[in-house]
Amino acid sequence: MQDYHSPDENGFFGVHGGQYVSETLIAALAELKQAYAQAKQDPAFWAAFERDLKYYVGRPSPVYHAERLSRHLGGAQIYLKREDLNHSGAHKINNTIGQALLAQRMGKMRVIAETGAGQHGVASATVAARFGMDCTVYMGAEDIQRQAPNVFRMKLLGAKVVAVESGSKTLKDAMNEAMREWVARVDDTFYIIGTAAGPMPYPEMVRDFQCVIGNEAKQQMQALIGRQPDVAVACVGGGSNAIGLFHPYIGEANVRLVGVEAGGTALSGSQHAAPITSGSPIGVLHGFRSYLMQDEHGQVAGTHSVSAGLDYPGIGPEHSHLHDIGRVDYVAASDDAALAAFDALCRFEGIIPALESSHALAWAIENAPAMRPDEVILVNLSGRGDKDINTVAKLKGIAL
């Protein structure tokens, strides 16, 4: 793709990205940027990364032909990239392994992380235990109430969970607090960000760690069907599972790329988490510039999604750029469409998908019938849905 590029030296993908942070964080980010640039050139770093992906995470994750679902829909063949089979149940571990290895290399044996629903907190606590690191997770007090099982998981894994009482007491406040804590203890502390967002160099670094998804998929599709899919589709919260699948495909002009945002209950107002599809303006949050849901005063808007992992008002800068240059199509799936897709995968394939991943599946289910049976849709099944059964039961009016 001719006009696509990695970020410039200031961390911009087109007009998105950069490093909008207080002066106190500039030095920490510069140190991180330099350490990552060195690690990136070091084959030993990638060898250690690949070893853990293989023996700890269980990679490569398979690509699976969802034959019964495809036959039921009567159109394109649907294939699933099974990130749900990774240790700890989602793609997030790919990134936390990479950042923990970098922390170790930098001699920082204390890690901190922000978390919303708790998935990134659990993935961070997991690798901290694996590498013998001290781990503190910042989590909104509101989310701590709503996500008790994940709070307990983090504690079982040895992490400390700090309740954040500021603002709306949710993910965006937890991220602010983690950044504040990082400033105060940058000497011994590494901040593990959970998605392809945040100030430079995080978006590029997280993407690089998640690219294992797309790199494996390319080999696996070639082996399975002798070519690449017609469409590759992934859900987009901050955008890490999607960019991990998309990035290796960007130069493959014949592969259509579709990013699915959380459409919530309506695309007007703030009952969704779909900054691009809803036509949000550009803004700055958490140290980077990108499309950002805002109210009429330019304040960060409230959001809603049935899936906690997609419930974020912004989107990683590389996605905003891929939207601007027209290489990726961004669409939204509603809560209801995601829930229907969740049910369909349970019943036709015996796989309980994460509600996040169900948004990508919803696009496939909606669009496969109009495609030919020799066409192929590859869906990134970013995580398993065991964590979501309480949410789904409640929506169905069933008491567990």
Ligand SMILES: *Cc1c(COP(=O)(O)O)cnc(C)c1O
């Ligand atoms: C956190 C999460 C997401 C959303 O995050 P991205 O960075 O957009 O990938 C999607 N799927 C699952 C299973 C998650 O846990």
